[in-house]
Amino acid sequence: QNPSQGTLFRATQFLxxxxxxxxxxxxxxxDELPHNLSSMPSIIKVKNWYAQSFEELVSFAKPKFSPEVKKRLLEDPGEITELPENKPNLAVNSTPGTPRKSVSLRHRYYAHVEDMDWPPEVRVYNEKFTKLIEEIKKRHDP
Known part of the structure; x- marks a missing residue:
């Protein structure tokens, strides 16, 4: 699947x-761990990582798009006739001989965005957000 820049943007908004x-x-x-565990240096370190990531996400620059692009991103596409194919969840361990499980379509987040030629600022915003998420991931997975 190759999502459009508009679909990627909607995903960044959700995130x-x-x-x-x-x-x-x-x-x-x-903060609420029992037996004073929250005062352990390792817990404080992880808590500070979460707090820093929180701050970076809430202070991430809001997009500045033309009124036309905003309208295209926010308009209701109406009835979606076809959702992308359901793929097996590779994160779920399956035992030999059992089929891999797929995520039920009704339990997935999917924001359909009309296909169009997206202006460069949408792609740039998506790339900046991706870099932010990659930095946060590096911090949390040392």
């Missing part, structure tokens, strides 16, 4: 809203 919430929950959970 910019969802990831800070999840990171904030992790920080709160680490």
């Amino acid at each position: 910019t809203e969802e990831l800070p919430i999840r990171l904030a929950h992790r920080v709160k959970e680490l």
